[in-house]
Amino acid sequence: MRLLVTGAAGFIGSCYVRTMLDGGYPGYEDARVTVLDRLTYAGRRDNIPAHPRLDFVHGDIADAALVRELLPGHDAVVHFAAESHVDRSVTDGADFMTTNVTGTQTLLQACVTTGVARFLHVSTDEVYGSIDTGTWTEDSPLLPNSPYAASKAASDLVVRAYWKTHGLDASITRCSNNYGPRQYPEKLIPLFVTRLLRGRPVPLYGDGLNRREWLHVEDHCQAVHLVLTGGRAGRVYNIGGGTERTNAELTERLVKLLDADPGLIRHVADRKAHDRRYALDDTRIRSELGYRPRKDFDQGLAETVAWYRDNPEWWRLAGAAEPFTRHGAG
Numbered sequence: 001m002r003l004l005v006t007g008a009a010g011f012i013g014s015c016y017v018r019t020m021l022d023g024g025y026p027g028y029e030d031a032r033v034t035v036l037d038r039l040t041y042a043g044r045r046d047n048i049p050a051h052p053r054l055d056f057v058h059g060d061i062a063d064a065a066l067v068r069e070l071l072p073g074h075d076a077v078v079h080f081a082a083e084s085h086v087d088r089s090v091t092d093g094a095d096f097m098t099t100n101v102t103g104t105q106t107l108l109q110a111c112v113t114t115g116v117a118r119f120l121h122v123s124t125d126e127v128y129g130s131i132d133t134g135t136w137t138e139d140s141p142l143l144p145n146s147p148y149a150a151s152k153a154a155s156d157l158v159v160r161a162y163w164k165t166h167g168l169d170a171s172i173t174r175c176s177n178n179y180g181p182r183q184y185p186e187k188l189i190p191l192f193v194t195r196l197l198r199g200r201p202v203p204l205y206g207d208g209l210n211r212r213e214w215l216h217v218e219d220h221c222q223a224v225h226l227v228l229t230g231g232r233a234g235r236v237y238n239i240g241g242g243t244e245r246t247n248a249e250l251t252e253r254l255v256k257l258l259d260a261d262p263g264l265i266r267h268v269a270d271r272k273a274h275d276r277r278y279a280l281d282d283t284r285i286r287s288e289l290g291y292r293p294r295k296d297f298d299q300g301l302a303e304t305v306a307w308y309r310d311n312p313e314w315w316r317l318a319g320a321a322e323p324f325t326r327h328g329a330g
């Protein structure tokens, strides 16, 4: 078994590859992994230590010649690579369209051309828009509100088209907000933790009552692997974390965990078109594939905070010393 994993120098993909190379996915203990990553600001080579079953290729998923050359000999593509930060897409959406839409299409076309049958596309709950009450199923309409979410929704539709047109064995996952170690300190949890650790104020958008459903990155990666190995072609699988918190509640929890001054919480002007609430119905992956998130949120959050506290060299290198003003929770 040989997998091409895109974007695995980033937060979630690196967790997936580390777990695989550590033997965390039964039956895949001998799998070889090729990582294709452009090493943007969000990607770090040292997120995935050297390993005899790992090949790392520094390159762009939108480079058709490179992707066509790399793919032969692989059994499947697990596609994490993306521009992933909503606030950056509000400032300028161009890279989001190139990487998330054109890059995904480039990979799909190369799979068809080179005969790689299986494709797992990692997407997001943000494609559904915002929901005041209740939950989204996989059949809910796509109503993205940010350029990031629109680029992910577009990529989901391109994946669907390659399944329908070419019979590619492609599945899509849509997960809620991830948290855990090694997340670039621009998203809410790592940004706020690294600022509080330095005694600096944290900027909370609007009234702080936007609600997100939180999923530990290891649970997400287990779910991705379940869909890779057992998911049906042409199907979408929601992956929920089950723990809903307002951004204000989450921020207060981080302040407590770090024993920081609550006066460091500063309300700032809201993000444009800031989605109020995300919430997933993930009955399908639970009933078809036996998915269950294992990590208790309070424990997972405490461990995550401890990781950032214990690894300042990681986030200082990641640029967290800069005066951030952006902080999307996703």
Ligand code: NAD
Residues within 6 Å of the ligand: 006, 007, 008, 009, 010, 011, 012, 013, 036, 037, 038, 039, 040, 041, 042, 043, 044, 059, 060, 061, 062, 079, 080, 081, 082, 083, 084, 085, 099, 103, 122, 123, 124, 125, 152, 175, 176, 177, 178, 179, 183, 184, 330
């Ligand atoms: P990330 O920003 O931490 O990492 C993205 C990785 O992709 C980086 O290593 C980067 O170098 C690489 N990359 C970017 N453009 C590339 C290109 N053109 N070619 C090759 N590599 C490129 O992102 P993440 O948080 O790990 O997210 C992974 C996936 O999960 C994304 O598809 C994202 O949309 C999805 N997702 C993330 C979350 C979350 O909470 N983080 C939630 C839902 C869905």
